[in-house]
Amino acid sequence: MSRYAHLTGWGMAVPDRVLTNHEIEQMVDTNDEWIIARTGIRERRIADKSDTTASLAAKAALRALQGTDVKAREIDLIIVATSSPEHIFPSTASLVQDRIGATEAGAFDLSAACTGFIFALNMAAQAIRSGSLNRALVIGSETLSRMVNWEDRGTAILFGDGAGAFLLEGRDWPGGVMSCVMRSDGSGGDLLSVPAGGSFMPTSLETLQKKLHLIQMDGREVFRFATRVMASATREVVELAGMSLEDVDLVIPHQANKRIIEAAARGLKLPLDRFALNIDRYGNTSTASIPIAFCEAFEQGRTRAGDRLVLVGFGAGLTWGALTLQLTEPERVVTPVERRRWWVFAVLARLRSVLRRVGRRLESWIFRARAKPE
Ligand code: COA
Numbered sequence: 331m332s333r334y335a336h337l338t339g340w341g342m343a344v345p346d347r348v349l350t351n352h353e354i355e356q357m358v359d360t361n362d363e364w365i366i367a368r369t370g371i372r373e374r375r376i377a378d379k380s381d382t383t384a385s386l387a388a389k390a391a392l393r394a395l396q397g398t399d400v401k402a403r404e405i406d407l408i409i410v411a412t413s414s415p416e417h418i419f420p421s422t423a424s425l426v427q428d429r430i431g432a433t434e435a436g437a438f439d440l441s442a443a444c445t446g447f448i449f450a451l452n453m454a455a456q457a458i459r460s461g462s463l464n465r466a467l468v469i470g471s472e473t474l475s476r477m478v479n480w481e482d483r484g485t486a487i488l489f490g491d492g493a494g495a496f497l498l499e500g501r502d503w504p505g506g507v508m509s510c511v512m513r514s515d516g517s518g519g520d521l522l523s524v525p526a527g528g529s530f531m532p533t534s535l536e537t538l539q540k541k542l543h544l545i546q547m548d549g550r551e552v553f554r555f556a557t558r559v560m561a562s563a564t565r566e567v568v569e570l571a572g573m574s575l576e577d578v579d580l581v582i583p584h585q586a587n588k589r590i591i592e593a594a595a596r597g598l599k600l601p602l603d604r605f606a607l608n609i610d611r612y613g614n615t616s617t618a619s620i621p622i623a624f625c626e627a628f629e630q631g632r633t634r635a636g637d638r639l640v641l642v643g644f645g646a647g648l649t650w651g652a653l654t655l656q657l658t659e660p661e662r663v664v665t666p667v668e669r670r671r672w673w674v675f676a677v678l679a680r681l682r683s684v685l686r687r688v689g690r691r692l693e694s695w696i697f698r699a700r701a702k703p704e
Contacts, residue, residue: 331502332459332502332504333458333459333460333461333500333501333502334458334459334500334501334502334503334504334505334506334507335454335455335456335458335459335466335498335499335500335506335507336498336499336500336501336505336506336658337496337497337498337506337507337655337657337658338397338398338400338497338498338499338660338661339394339395339396339397339398339400339495339496339497340393340394340397340494340495340496340497340621340624340625340628341389341390341391341392341393341394341395341396341397341494341495341625341672342390342393342492342493342494342495342618342621342622342625342626343386343387343389343390343393343492343493343494344375344386344491344492344493344612344615344622345375345376345377345378345381345386345491345492346375346378347375347376347377347378348373348374348375348376349373349374349375349376349475349490350362350372350373351365351366351371351372351373351487354486354487357480357481357486358480358481358482358483358486358487359483360483360486360487365487366610368587368589369487369488369587369588369589369609369613370587370588370589370591370607370609370610371487371488371588371609371610371613371614372610372611373610373611373613374489374490374491374611374612374613374615375490375491375492375612375615376475376490376491377473377475377476377491381473381491382416382473383410383412383414383415383416383422383471383472383473383493384416384422384425384426384429384471385429386471386472386473386491386492386493386618387410387412387422387426387469387471387493387495388425388426388429388430388676389493389672389676390469390471390493390494390495390618390621391408391426391430391467391469391495392430392672392673392675392676393495393672394467394495394496394497395430395467395497395672395675396664396668396671396672396675397660397664398497398662398664399661399662400465400497400499402430402431402432402433402675402679403431403432403433403434404434404465405430405432405434405435405465405466405467405497406434406435406436406463406464406465406466407435407436407437407454407457407463407465407466407467408423408426408427408432408435408436408437408438408466408467408469409423409437409438409439409440409450409453409454409466409467409468409469410422410423410426410437410438410439410440410450410469410470410471411439411440411441411442411446411447411449411450411468411469411470411471411617412439412440412441412446412470412471412472412616412617413441413443413444413446413472413474413477413616413617413645413646414472414473414474414476414477414616415439415441418528421437421438421439422439422471423437423438423439423469424437424438426467426469428679428683429676429679429680429683430675430676430679431675431678431679431682431683432467433682435467440453442514442645442647442649442651443522443616443617443645443646443647443649444584444586444614444616444617444619444643444644444645444646444649445512445584445643445644445645445647445649445650445651446470446616446617446645446649447468447470447494447617447618447619447620447621447641447643448510448512448620448641448642448643448651448652448653449512449649449651450468450469450470450617451468451496451498451507451510451641451653452507452510452512452651452653454466454468454498455498455506455507455510458498458499458500459500459507461500463500464499464500465497465498465499465500466497466498467495467496467497467498468495468496468498469493469494469495469496469621470493470494470495470615470616470617470618470619470620470621471492471493471494471617471618472489472491472492472493472615472616472617472618473491474489474490474491474545474614474615474616475489475490475491477524477543477544477545478544478545479541479544479545479546481541482544482545484547484549485545485546485547485549487613488586488587488613488614489545489613489614489615489616490612490613490614490615491615492612492615492618492619492622493618493621493622494618494619494620494621494622494624494625495621496621496624501658503658504656505656505657505658506655506656506658507653507654507655508571508638508654508655508656509567509568509570509571509653509654510567510570510651510652510653510654511563511566511567511570511651511652511653512649512651513559513563513649513650513651514647514648514649514650515647515648515649516647516648518551518555518647518648519646519647519648520548521547521548521551521552521555521646521648522545522546522547522548522552522645522646522648523545523546523547523646524542524543524544524545524546525537525542525543525546526538526542526543527543553587553589553590555644555648556586556587556590556644556650557590557593557594557597559644559650560583560590560591560593560594560597560642560644560650561593561594561597561598563642563644563650563651563652564581564594564598564640564642564652565598566652567640567642567652567653567654568640568654570654571638571654573638573654575598575599575600577638578600578604578638578639578640578654579604579633579637579638579639580604580605580606580627580632580633580637580639580640581594581600581604581605581606581639581640581641581642582605582606582620582623582624582627582639582640582641582642583605583606583620583623583641583642583643584614584619584620584642584643584644584645585607585608585609585612585613585614585615585619585620585622585623586609586614586619586644586645587609587614588607588609588610591605591607591609594642606623606624606626606627606632606633607623608622608623608626616645619643620641620643624639624641633657634657635657635658635659635660636656636657636658636659637656637657638654638655638656638657639654639655639656639657640652640653640654640655641653641654641655
């Protein structure tokens with residue numbers, strides 16, 4: 331029997347702090363009109379000390395579960411796509427697993443920059459379709475504001491923080507993820523990178539002084555690459571799904587620059603209102619931008635059960651990809667009160683985590699006491 335990976339839950343989380351273009355005018359030589367005209371961005375969200383990539387991811391994940399009957403302990407797999415992980419290791423996904431109490435889940439991070447959410451969604455969907463697991467949480471989460479050089483006007487205006495999560499579940503009837511295109515071209519790796527802090531250039535006083543631990547980008551070249559691949563990947567993935575462009579109800583593009591999305595719409599000869607657009611309020615949230623745009627589009631009634639969507643993105647690597655997804659009827663209507671209950675589960679998961687840590691200490695203490703020679 332064929333298995334299908336349906337999208338059954340989704341959620342988003344963004345920090346409260348809004349950083350406007352006018353505030354960025356105080357930091358670098360730029361202005362509100364230029365930023366809006368060249369990118370479409372008016373403001374973005376910036377994490378304060380209390381929020382990290384893992385905390386935003388956990389909030390989005392709990393909100394995604396809140397819309398369903400699924401308990402965290404029933405999740406089989408968590409993938410966090412991120413370009414701003416909590417640490418090099420442990421993975422951000424492992425921290426999320428602990429924070430939400432997904433006691434039975436395997437968890438790992440996926441690094442493919444802004445395309446990461448599409449790649450992760452496809453990996454999880456393939457695992458579900460193969461029958462090897464049944465429920466997966468796919469999360470895109472970022473605190474890129476911590477990797478931005480706030481003295482560089484070419485990048486400081488672009489990025490924002492946030493997270494979005496999708497719950498995929500196996501079903502025996504058609505729907506959910508239909509096709510996917512995944513591509514990369516490492517010859518363009520230098521166009522958008524964080525050069526230091528890895529094996530090639532470990533962090534040193536010199537790398538810190540030269541700000542090589544922060545995002546470096548050739549904006550013009552990335553722009554040229556993006557306008558080329560957005561339309562071609564969309565065409566390819568639609569064809570793979572046996573559809574035509576006219577069958578696509580909504581395109582959820584990576585929100586990097588409004589002009590890139592407009593160019594893709596022109597290239598595909600689709601009206602701009604067939605694209606979800608919220609870059610004006612969040613900027614580029616990298617892996618989180620597609621799930622956040624989807625959550626808002628659904629909330630605004632721009633998409634509903636039965637719709638066929640294209641998710642399309644690009645990013646550092648260089649990487650790019652697209653995925654088609656059919657939304658299916660929710661199996662259960664969730665009340666607004668239930669939706670707000672997510673924090674109760676967060677508190678319970680935290681309590682469980684603390685008890686496990688205490689338990690591990692006690693175990694270790696008893697083991698050592700017993701192992702002591704008489
Ligand atoms: N404010 C004011 N002027 C700026 C500026 C800013 N923030 N950034 C650049 N400029 C200036 C440049 O110095 C240049 O001036 P010059 O002509 O005197 O040299 C002029 O504006 C045009 O620069 P250019 O780099 O050609 O601008 P652009 O229209 O390409 O816009 C980006 C710059 C970064 C907004 C655009 O290239 C872009 O969005 N690229 C893609 C980036 C991206 O998507 N990255 C993430 C991938 S996931």
